[in-house]
Amino acid sequence: MKSVNIKLENLTKTYIHQLKGKISAVNGVSLEVEPGELLTLLGPSGCGKTTTMRMLAGFEEPDSGKVFIGSEDVTDQMANQRDIGFVFQNYALFPHLSVAENVAYGLKVRGVDRNEIGRRVDEALQLVKLEGYQEQFPHQMSGGEQQRVALARAIVIKPKVLLLDEPLSNLDAKLRISTRGEIRRLQKALSISTLYVTHDQEEAMAISDRIIVMNHGDIIQIGTAEELYYNPKTEFVAKFIGAINAIPSKIVSSSDEEAVADIEGEKFKVRNFRKNVKPGDSADVLLRPEAVRLKEVNPESKIKGTVVERAFLGDRVDYTVAAESFTIKVSLYDSFGQVTFKCDQEVEIILDEKRMKILER
Amino acid sequence: MSVLTFKRKNTDTLGNLVKDPALLTSVIVIWMFLALFVLFPIFKILSIAFTEGGHFELSGLLKILGKKYTHIAAWNSILLGTLVGICGTALGFFFAFTAVRANLSKSWSRLLDWAIILPLISPPFTMAITVIFSFGPRGLITYNLLGLEHFEVYGMWSTLFAETITYFPISYITLKGILGGIDPTVEDMAFSLGSSRWDVFRKVTFPLSTSGLANSFLLLFAASLADFATPLILAGNGFPLLPTEAFLQITGLFDMKGGAILSFILLIPSLAVFFLQRYWVGRRNLVTITGKSGSQTKFKSVGNKTRYLFLFICLLTVLFILYFYILLLYASMIEAFGANNTFTLTHYKAIFTRGREVIKDTLIISISGMLLGGLYGVVVGYITAKKKFFSRKFMEIVAMINYALPGTIVGIAYLIAFNKRPIILTGTALIIIFCNVSKYGANGIRSTVAILQQIHPGIEEASVSLGASSIYTFRRITVPLILPGLFSGLGIVFIRSMTAISAAIFLVSLNWNLITVSILENMTELHLGVSAAFSVFVVITVFIVITGISFVLKSLRQPGALRITSLFGA
Ligand SMILES: Nc1ncnc2c1ncn2[C@@H]1O[C@H](COP(=O)(O)OP(=O)(O)O)[C@@H](O)[C@H]1O
Ligand SMILES: [Mg+2]
Numbered sequence: 001m002k003s004v005n006i007k008l009e010n011l012t013k014t015y016i017h018q019l020k021g022k023i024s025a026v027n028g029v030s031l032e033v034e035p036g037e038l039l040t041l042l043g044p045s046g047c048g049k050t051t052t053m054r055m056l057a058g059f060e061e062p063d064s065g066k067v068f069i070g071s072e073d074v075t076d077q078m079a080n081q082r083d084i085g086f087v088f089q090n091y092a093l094f095p096h097l098s099v100a101e102n103v104a105y106g107l108k109v110r111g112v113d114r115n116e117i118g119r120r121v122d123e124a125l126q127l128v129k130l131e132g133y134q135e136q137f138p139h140q141m142s143g144g145e146q147q148r149v150a151l152a153r154a155i156v157i158k159p160k161v162l163l164l165d166e167p168l169s170n171l172d173a174k175l176r177i178s179t180r181g182e183i184r185r186l187q188k189a190l191s192i193s194t195l196y197v198t199h200d201q202e203e204a205m206a207i208s209d210r211i212i213v214m215n216h217g218d219i220i221q222i223g224t225a226e227e228l229y230y231n232p233k234t235e236f237v238a239k240f241i242g243a244i245n246a247i248p249s250k251i252v253s254s255s256d257e258e259a260v261a262d263i264e265g266e267k268f269k270v271r272n273f274r275k276n277v278k279p280g281d282s283a284d285v286l287l288r289p290e291a292v293r294l295k296e297v298n299p300e301s302k303i304k305g306t307v308v309e310r311a312f313l314g315d316r317v318d319y320t321v322a323a324e325s326f327t328i329k330v331s332l333y334d335s336f337g338q339v340t341f342k343c344d345q346e347v348e349i350i351l352d353e354k355r356m357k358i359l360e361r
Numbered sequence: 362m363s364v365l366t367f368k369r370k371n372t373d374t375l376g377n378l379v380k381d382p383a384l385l386t387s388v389i390v391i392w393m394f395l396a397l398f399v400l401f402p403i404f405k406i407l408s409i410a411f412t413e414g415g416h417f418e419l420s421g422l423l424k425i426l427g428k429k430y431t432h433i434a435a436w437n438s439i440l441l442g443t444l445v446g447i448c449g450t451a452l453g454f455f456f457a458f459t460a461v462r463a464n465l466s467k468s469w470s471r472l473l474d475w476a477i478i479l480p481l482i483s484p485p486f487t488m489a490i491t492v493i494f495s496f497g498p499r500g501l502i503t504y505n506l507l508g509l510e511h512f513e514v515y516g517m518w519s520t521l522f523a524e525t526i527t528y529f530p531i532s533y534i535t536l537k538g539i540l541g542g543i544d545p546t547v548e549d550m551a552f553s554l555g556s557s558r559w560d561v562f563r564k565v566t567f568p569l570s571t572s573g574l575a576n577s578f579l580l581l582f583a584a585s586l587a588d589f590a591t592p593l594i595l596a597g598n599g600f601p602l603l604p605t606e607a608f609l610q611i612t613g614l615f616d617m618k619g620g621a622i623l624s625f626i627l628l629i630p631s632l633a634v635f636f637l638q639r640y641w642v643g644r645r646n647l648v649t650i651t652g653k654s655g656s657q658t659k660f661k662s663v664g665n666k667t668r669y670l671f672l673f674i675c676l677l678t679v680l681f682i683l684y685f686y687i688l689l690l691y692a693s694m695i696e697a698f699g700a701n702n703t704f705t706l707t708h709y710k711a712i713f714t715r716g717r718e719v720i721k722d723t724l725i726i727s728i729s730g731m732l733l734g735g736l737y738g739v740v741v742g743y744i745t746a747k748k749k750f751f752s753r754k755f756m757e758i759v760a761m762i763n764y765a766l767p768g769t770i771v772g773i774a775y776l777i778a779f780n781k782r783p784i785i786l787t788g789t790a791l792i793i794i795f796c797n798v799s800k801y802g803a804n805g806i807r808s809t810v811a812i813l814q815q816i817h818p819g820i821e822e823a824s825v826s827l828g829a830s831s832i833y834t835f836r837r838i839t840v841p842l843i844l845p846g847l848f849s850g851l852g853i854v855f856i857r858s859m860t861a862i863s864a865a866i867f868l869v870s871l872n873w874n875l876i877t878v879s880i881l882e883n884m885t886e887l888h889l890g891v892s893a894a895f896s897v898f899v900v901i902t903v904f905i906v907i908t909g910i911s912f913v914l915k916s917l918r919q920p921g922a923l924r925i926t927s928l929f930g931a
Contacts, residue, residue, distance in 0.1 A: 057826060059822055059825075059826075078825075079826055080825045080826070080827075080829055083828070084826055085827075086822070086823065088817075088819040088822070088823060090819055092817055092819035092820045092822065093820075094820060094823070094824070094838060095816075095820075095842070096841045096842060105824065105827050105829070105837075106827030106828055109827055109828045109833065153823075153827070154826075154827075157828065
C-alpha cells in the first residue's frame with residue numbers, strides 16, 4: 001500500500017472546565033507527517049498531545065482548523081470513516097473477546113471474508129510475535145503481551161495512519177526499550193505514516209524520524225533528535241531534551257548573537273539567541289553536562305567547587321558539583337582513562353565556552 | 362448525533378439533549394417514570410403529613426410527635442438498628458476475617474459463601490418464624506429440650522437475634538471485599554518490623570478496615586430500620602417499632618394520616634444513613650490499599666490454633682443457620698408443629714391448591730418486575746454514567762430515593778398516591794410491579810454504573826477507530842460488557858419481588874396477592890405448616906433462579922466473572 005502524508009492545519013481546541021474555566025488545550029497546531037515517517041509529539045503531561053491526536057483520529061471535534069489524510073480533507077468525517085489504527089495508552093482491548101477476536105474485530109467490521117480474516121489475524125500476530133495466543137483472553141496476558149495485541153489489532157486493518165498515544169507508559173523499563181524497538185521495526189517494514197505521543201524524551205529520540213516539542217498547547221520546535229539536542233530554540237526545549245545546566249550569570253556586553261557573560265568573576269563569550277539582552281541583566285547560560293570538565297585544584301584554578309554527589313554508571317561518571325553561586329551537573333566519559341574524583345573533594349570546574357548559549361525563555 | 366456517538370461531552374447541558382433525539386426520548390421516559398412513581402408518591406405522603414383540609418397545618422404532625430408512644434417506638438427503632446449494626450458487623454467481620462485470613466481451602470470458603478446466601482435469599486422473616494419454632498411457647502429448644510413452660514420469646518432480644526442472623530451476610534460481603542483488598546505484603550511488612558500477630562491485627566488490619574466497618578454498620582442499621590416483618594412477628598406489644606406501628610395504624614385503625622406521619626419519622630434517619638453511607642463511607646472504602654502487585658505471599662496473620670478456633674466458631678454459626686432451615690423444612694412436612702409430628706404433605710398440597718393463585722400472582726409480578734426492573738437498571742445506569750445531559754445529577758439522586766427509603770414508607774406513599782384520581786392503581790398488579798421496579802431496580806443501576814466505571818472509555822473508541830459504527834459498537838462491545846449488570850439487576854429484582862413484604866403488604870388486594878403476605882397471614886392464623894411450606898417454596902425458587910443467573914454470568918466469559926455474592930454486593 002502507498003504511504004500517505006498527514007496534515008494538520010491550525011487546529012485549536014478549548015475546553016470549558018467547571019472549576020478552572022476555559023482551558024486552551026491546543027492553540028493553532030500545524031504539522032505534517034511525511035509519507036512513511038514516524039513523527040513524535042513530545043511534551044510534558046497536559047501540554048495537549050492527546051488532544052491533538054484525538055482530533056486527528058476524529059474523537060474530538062476541533063474548534064477550528066483542518067485535518068488532511070493524503071489529499072483528502074477529513075475534518076468533517078467521523079472517526080470510523082478515517083481509516084486509522086489507534087493504539088491507546090491503556091490498550092483498550094475488548095475484555096470479552098479472545099486475542100484472535102480482538103485482532104479480527106476491524107476486519108469483521110469491514111466485511112472481510114472469514115478465511116481472509118483468519119489468515120490476516122495469524123499474520124498480524126506473527127508480526128508482533130504472538131503466534132499461538134489466539135484463544136487467550138486479555139486478562140490472562142502480561143502488560144507487554146496486551147500491548148502487542150493492541151498493536152496487532154491496529155495494524156491488521158492496514159490503516160493509512162497509525163496513531164500511538166503513550167503506548168509504552170504502562171510497561172517496565174526493560175520492556176519499554178525492547179518494545180519500542182519492535183514498534184519502530186514494524187512501522188518501517190509496513191511504512192505506515194505514524195504519529196507517536198510520549199512525554200519521555202529518551203523514547204522520543206530513540207524511535208522518531210522527527211520530533212515535535214509541545215508546551216501549553218503550542219508547538220515549540222520541530223526537528224530531528226540531533227537538531228533539537230544541539231540547536232534547541234528555547235530554554236524549555238533545551239531542558240526537555242537531554243540534561244542541561246542553567247548557570248546564572250551577569251551580562252557584561254552584548255551584540256548580535258553574541259554576549260559576554262560573567263560567571264563568578266570569569267568572563268565568557270557565549271552565543272546569544274535571546275532578544276533584548278542588555279548589559280547588567282542576569283541570564284542563565286546553558287551548558288550540557290558533557291561540556292564541562294573537572295580538574296584537581298591548583299593555584300591557577302579559576303572557578304572552584306566541591307563534589308557533592310558522584311554516580312558511577314559504567315560508561316561514565318556523573319557528578320554534581322557545588323560552586324560558590326551555582327550547582328552544576330557534570331558527565332565524564334571514561335575515554336582514555338580519565339582521573340576520577342571523590343565526594344567532598346575540591347575541584348576546578350572548566351566550562352566549554354564554545355558550547356555555552358543563552359536562549360529565549 | 363445519537364445516543365450512541367462517542368465523542369466526549371464535557372458538560373451536562375441542555376444542548377446535548379436537543380442534538381440527540383434518542384437520548385432525549387430516553388431521558389423523557391425515565392423522568393416520567395421517576396416523576397410518577399418516585400416523586401409523586403413522596404409528595405403525596407408529605408402533603409398528607411403536613412396539610413389538613415388542603416392547607417398547610419402542623420397540628421396533626423405535632424400531636425403524633427408529642428405522643429409518648431411515638432417516642433418509645435422511635436427510640437426502640439434506633440436502639441434496635443444500632444444493636445443490629447454492631448452485632449451484625451461483629452459477626453460479619455468474624456466471618457470475613459476467617460474467610461480471607463485463615464487460608465481456607467477453596468471448598469471451605471465456598472461452603473461459607475453458600476451458607477451465608479441462605480438468609481439473603483429467604484423472605485426476611487424466615488428467621489423470625491424459625492425463632493418461634495425454636496424458642497416459642499412450644500419451641501423445639503425451649504419446650505422440648507429445656508422443658509421451659511412459659512418462655513417469653515417476644516421482645517427486643519429475639520428480634521435482635523433474628524435480624525442479626527438475617528442481615529450479617531451483608532456485612533460479611535462488604536468486609537470480605539475490604540479485607541481481601543488489603544495487600545498481604547502490608548501485613549508482612551508489619552511482621553518484619555517485629556510486631557506480634559495481635560499487634561498486626563490491632564495496628565494494621567483493623568485500622569485499614571475501619572471504613573468498611575462503618576459502611577457495614579450503616580448498611581445494617583438501615584436494614585434493621587426498614588425491617589418490618591421480623592418485628593411484626595417477634596417484637597410483641599412490649600417493644601413497639603416505627604414501621605410496625607405505622608402498619609397497625611393504617612390496617613388496624615384505618616388512620617392513613619397517622620401511619621403516614623409515623624413512617625415520615627422513619628424517613629429522616631433512613632435518608633441520613635443512606636447519604637452518609639453513599640457519599641462518605643461508601644466512597645472511602647474503595648481506595649484502601651489494594652495489592653496490585655499480584656503478590657503471592659500468604660497471609661500470616663492467623664496462627665494455627667487461632668485458625669482452628671475461628672473455623673470452629675464459623676462452622677458452628679453455619680450449622681446454626683442450617684439447623685434453622687432444616688427446622689423450616691421439617692415444620693412444613695409435619696401435621697402441626699409442637700402438637701402432632703406425623704409426616705404429611707398436606708401443607709404443600711394446600712399451597713399448590715388453595716395457594717395456587719397466590720403463587721401464580723407472585724410469579725407473574727416477580728417475573729414482569731424482573732424484566733422491567735432489569736431493563737430500567739441498565740438503561741438508567743448507562744445513561745447517567747455515560748451520557749452528559751441536563752438534569753443528569755438530579756436523575757441519579759431521584760432514582761435512588763425509593764431504594765433508600767424503608768419499604769413501609771414507599772408502600773404507604775403508593776397507597777395514598779394511587780387510590781384516587783388521576784391515577785388509580787389500587788388493586789392492580791401494576792402498582793406492586795412499579796413499586797418493585799422503582800425500589801429494587803436501583804440495584805441494577807448501581808451494578809451497571811460499577812461495571813461502566815471499570816470499562817475504560819477508550820474501549821468504545823477503540824471499536825470506532827477500527828471502523829465500527831456507533832450502533833455496531835454498542836451492540837458488540839457495550840452491551841456484552843454491561844450484560845453482567847443486567848443479569849445481576851434482573852436477579853435482585855426477582856429475589857426481592859419474591860421475598861420482600863414491607864412495601865407490598867400495603868399494595869396487595871383480593872385480585873393480586875403475594876406469597877410473603879400469605880405467609881404472614883398464615884402465621885397469625887397459626888397455620889404454621891402452610892407458612893413453612895410457602896417459605897420453603899420461595900427459598901427453593903429463588904435458589905434455582907440465582908443458580909441459573911450465576912451460570913449465565915459465568916458463561917458470558919467475563920474476566921473474573923461475577924460471583925453469586927456479588928449479586929448482593931453492598
Ligand atoms: N475532556 C476534557 N475536558 C476538559 N479538559 C480537558 C479534557 N481533555 C483534556 N483536557 C485538558 O486539556 C489539556 C491538555 O490535555 P491532554 O491533551 O490530555 O494533554 P497530554 O496528552 O499532553 O497530557 C489539559 O490541561 C487537560 O486537563
Ligand atoms: Mg495524554
